[in-house]
Amino acid sequence: MDHLVFEIGLAIALIAAAGLISTKLRFSVIPFYILIGMAVGPHAMELWHFDFRFIESAPFIDFMGRIGVLFLLFYLGLEFSVGRLIKSGRSIAVGGTIYIGINFTLGLALGFLTGFPIAETLVIAGITTISSSAIAAKVLVDLKRTANAETEMILGIIMFEDVFLAVYISILSGLVLSDSSSLGGVLLSALIALGFMLAVIIIGRKAVPLLNRIFRIRSNEVFGLVIFGSLFLVAGFSETIHVAEAIGALLVGLVLAETEHAKRIEHLIVPFRDFFGALFFFSFGLSIDPLSLGGNAIWLALAAVILTLIGNIWAGMLAGRTASLSPKASANIGLTIVARGEFSIIMANLGKEGGLMDIVQPFAAIYVLILAIMGPLLTKQSKPIFNMLNKVFKFKDPRLRKEERNSV
Amino acid sequence: MDIRESILPGIGIKYRIDAESGDRIVIIIHDDGRRELYHFDYEDLEQSISMTTLNDQEARLVASIIGGMTYKPKQLESVEMTFDDFIIEWYRVEPHYASVGKSIGELDVRQNSGATVIAIVEKKGNKYVNPGPEVIISEDATVVVVGERDQQKRFKQILMNGSG
Numbered sequence: 001m002d003h004l005v006f007e008i009g010l011a012i013a014l015i016a017a018a019g020l021i022s023t024k025l026r027f028s029v030i031p032f033y034i035l036i037g038m039a040v041g042p043h044a045m046e047l048w049h050f051d052f053r054f055i056e057s058a059p060f061i062d063f064m065g066r067i068g069v070l071f072l073l074f075y076l077g078l079e080f081s082v083g084r085l086i087k088s089g090r091s092i093a094v095g096g097t098i099y100i101g102i103n104f105t106l107g108l109a110l111g112f113l114t115g116f117p118i119a120e121t122l123v124i125a126g127i128t129t130i131s132s133s134a135i136a137a138k139v140l141v142d143l144k145r146t147a148n149a150e151t152e153m154i155l156g157i158i159m160f161e162d163v164f165l166a167v168y169i170s171i172l173s174g175l176v177l178s179d180s181s182s183l184g185g186v187l188l189s190a191l192i193a194l195g196f197m198l199a200v201i202i203i204g205r206k207a208v209p210l211l212n213r214i215f216r217i218r219s220n221e222v223f224g225l226v227i228f229g230s231l232f233l234v235a236g237f238s239e240t241i242h243v244a245e246a247i248g249a250l251l252v253g254l255v256l257a258e259t260e261h262a263k264r265i266e267h268l269i270v271p272f273r274d275f276f277g278a279l280f281f282f283s284f285g286l287s288i289d290p291l292s293l294g295g296n297a298i299w300l301a302l303a304a305v306i307l308t309l310i311g312n313i314w315a316g317m318l319a320g321r322t323a324s325l326s327p328k329a330s331a332n333i334g335l336t337i338v339a340r341g342e343f344s345i346i347m348a349n350l351g352k353e354g355g356l357m358d359i360v361q362p363f364a365a366i367y368v369l370i371l372a373i374m375g376p377l378l379t380k381q382s383k384p385i386f387n388m389l390n391k392v393f394k395f396k397d398p399r400l401r402k403e404e405r406n407s408v
Numbered sequence: 409m410d411i412r413e414s415i416l417p418g419i420g421i422k423y424r425i426d427a428e429s430g431d432r433i434v435i436i437i438h439d440d441g442r443r444e445l446y447h448f449d450y451e452d453l454e455q456s457i458s459m460t461t462l463n464d465q466e467a468r469l470v471a472s473i474i475g476g477m478t479y480k481p482k483q484l485e486s487v488e489m490t491f492d493d494f495i496i497e498w499y500r501v502e503p504h505y506a507s508v509g510k511s512i513g514e515l516d517v518r519q520n521s522g523a524t525v526i527a528i529v530e531k532k533g534n535k536y537v538n539p540g541p542e543v544i545i546s547e548d549a550t551v552v553v554v555g556e557r558d559q560q561k562r563f564k565q566i567l568m569n570g571s572g
């Protein structure tokens with residue numbers, strides 16, 4: 001324990017180095033954080049003072065990673081607004097439903113056909129359904145595609161996925177984390193979870209004027225303490241009633257988003273989100289032994305990657321058609337949100353907490369690594385990919401068809 | 409001209425502008441203050457052919473240039489600022505105006521039009537704030553005048569024809 005600070009310092013330095021390398025290579029940082037975590041760990045060596053096994057500090061790094069999840073979801077709740085979702089329009093609701101429907105069904109099929117029990121199947125479907133909003137939004141800005149016609153649809157689908165994620169994690173955490181083994185007991189804990197969420201949201205909405213008053217604090221220091229206090233208390237309490245702490249954090253974010261202090265909280269939280277978020281990816285990598293990544297996990301992950309690619313392109317084409325976008329723009333939709341990241345890992349961790357089969361973690365690791373690296377590359381190459389697909393499928397342009405009809 | 413605004417959650421605001429010329433411009437105002445201007449292909453309105461990134465300050469400056477506030481294109485005769493009935497007008501003295509070479513007193517501006525000259529900026533850079541009757545109207549100078557609308561109209565006449 002005497003070298004704890006030194007070990008944590010070493011961990012952060014490694015993460016920083018991974019971040020530097022990734023920006024040099026102009027890649028998304030997420031896979032690099034995970035890889036550096038996998039490279040070190042209990043199987044690694046000890047060089048004089050530098051203990052790359054992180055045995056002493058592992059529980060602390062793990063805890064910081066947990067805090068990272070809290071901040072990630074708290075921020076997600078803070079950014080989310082019901083009004084914006086309603087305003088975003090019908091076509092986006094349809095597109096989001098199509099996307100989730102197709103990818104979730106494929107995920108369930110994968111789980112069932114490879115003979116997993118129901119709980120594992122549900123976790124696997126969750127891992128393969130939800131895109132990484134962090135990677136997708138960054139890729140859009142980096143590739144200068146924000147001006148394109150399909151961008152609204154892409155961001156809308158991401159927003160939809162966030163809603164799905166919240167509901168799904170809460171139901172799943174009721175199923176997976178409940179102590180009871182009987183179906184009735186499981187349903188009861190899932191109901192308690194949903195009831196708790198609704199209660200927090202309803203009470204929170206009613207309490208907005210009160211919260212506005214409470215948070216009117218001039219001192220940044222005290223303001224920050226009050227926010228962090230509420231976040232950790234609610235998230236921690238959620239866990240005691242079998243609601244994933246991530247969902248508790250999301251709820252706090254949702255409630256505070258309605259107050260007049262939302263912007264100030266956002267500014268306060270972002271540096272914490274980034275720092276602890278990086279530790280979260282690192283600690284996930286740390287929990288994976290690369291030597292154990294053999295056999296079934298790899299095949300399962302490869303199958304899942306192929307299914308995700310098919311599901312994404314298919315869902316993107318359909319969603320684009322409903323919004324009468326051109327086939328080219330529609331192809332961009334699926335290829336932009338194919339990256340998987342933070343939310344898939346949160347799902348996998350949920351499976352670990354619930355004591356599900358060990359294969360889920362390495363499967364998620366390989367799957368996320370492949371898609372976090374491939375996703376941005378596919379987005380970049382969307383034009384040649386579309387041309388290739390177009391040769392095979394001969395997509396019809398809904399806009400051209402209209403013109404043909406008019407000319408007749 | 410058709411302007412459409414949409415919100416890009418987590419990124420900023422997007423404006424799609426279809427101009428009369430057939431050009432499509434998309435302006436993205438990022439949450440961090442950056443502005444991106446995209447220009448699209450005529451044939452394929454989904455393909456952006458060029459783009460520009462400006463920071464917040466540059467964007468404001470470019471906006472004022474396009475709006476004709478800092479640099480006045482020749483075709484733009486005057487920029488108006490109104491408060492109640494009073495209007496402040498900027499007039500550019502064209503070389504063929506009859507008033508060139510005459511003094512404010514000679515033109516008897518206040519008697520003939522009711523408007524008041526509050527400043528003259530000559531092309532050489534001489535500035536007269538609240539110029540007296542002896543100040544000469546010179547070629548290419550900018551004359552700033554305050555008055556009501558019809559007084560402004562009469563002043564314009566004097567400036568062009570040398571009398572009201």
